[in-house]
Amino acid sequence: MQKLKLAIVGCGFLGNIVADAWQRGLLPEYELVGCLSRSAESARTLADRHGCVACDSLEQxxxxxxxxxxxxASPGVVREIAEAVLRARSNLVLLSIGALADADFLARLEACARTHGRRVHLAAGAIGGFDVLRTTALMSAIDASITTQKGPASLRNTPLFDDGLLDAAEPREVFAGNAREAIALLPTRVNVAVATALATAGVEDTCVSINSVPGFKGDDHRIEVRGEEVHAVVDIYSRTSAIAGWSVVALLRNLVAPIAF
Structure with a gap:
């Protein structure tokens, strides 16, 4: 059977997880044909390791x-490449779901995918339970929230950080708002909040709380959806961001599986 051609945009930690999984034989139905990165060196390194083409442009x-x-890569890269990818009749797998908090961009992407007969697949990233979240949202009007715990040091170089967090003895809420406000403030850090919102109540009506917890390592995301007939809680802890890369591998496997979850 002819293999499906696979390309990667973004050759950092997460992109390399996908490429390494392919190299290890975990994606046998695919052929890794090329990669692209803002860093030409990163693209060459991945390509040399895996025998694919290091591309200089999206067009290539x-x-x-x-x-x-x-x-x-990033929400910014998604906005740059997504429509061109679909027009070229390739399907798109997204990790930087935060780009879809922009309602106009989301609408254009949906229209483009329909026009060209292709699909945009949203990887679970650092969360999961999309099936039960979507099911709950279909049943009735719902309240949706996501509460995230992070270590103080992980908030460095963001508007939420101050030096007092490093000396705090107790947890402190550093952000409270909706998913649209969260991604606007932290464009590369809260893709999980936008993913939750798209699966449930929408970016305006999904409440987001980010908390700095002394001594905490990694991220804990607790999603809660409550409706008239159902109450669902999804709580996932990950020590590193590797879970996001592996969620892409799981998605790609599911796309070709004879029995799909």
């Missing part, structure tokens, strides 16, 4: 005619 990547393009 799309000449390889990938069936699936995996984005493992």
């Amino acid at each position: 990547l799309l000449t390889l005619q990938p069936d699936y393009v995996v984005e493992a």
Whole structure:
């Protein structure tokens, strides 16, 4: 059987997880054909390790005619490449779901995918339970929230950080608002909040709380959805961001599985 062509945009930690999984034989139905990164060196390193083409531009990547393009870069990159990928009749797998908090961009992306007969797949990233979240949202009007715990040091170089967090003895809430406000403030840090919102109540009506917890390592995301007939809680802790890369591998496997979850 002819293999599906796979390309990766973003050759950092997460992109390399996908490429390494392919190299290890965990994606046997796919052929890794090319990669692209803002860092030409990163793209060459991944390509040399895995025997694919290091591309200098999106146009070059799309000449390889990938069936699936995996984005493992940033919301900004999503806005730059997504519509072009779909117009080239490639399907798109997104990790930087925060880009979809922009309602106009989301609408354009949906229209583009329909026009060209392709799909945009949202990887679970550092959360999960999309099936039960979507099911709950269909049943009735709901309240949706996501509460995130992070270590103080992980908030460095963000508007939420101050030196007092490093000396605090108790947890402190450093952000409270909705998912749209969260992604506007932290464009690369709260993709999970936007993913939750898209699966449930929408970016305006999904409440987000971010908390700095002394001594905490990694991230804990607690999603709660409550309706008239159902109450669902999804709580996932991950010590590193590796879970996001592995969620792409799981999604790609599911897309070709004879029995899909």
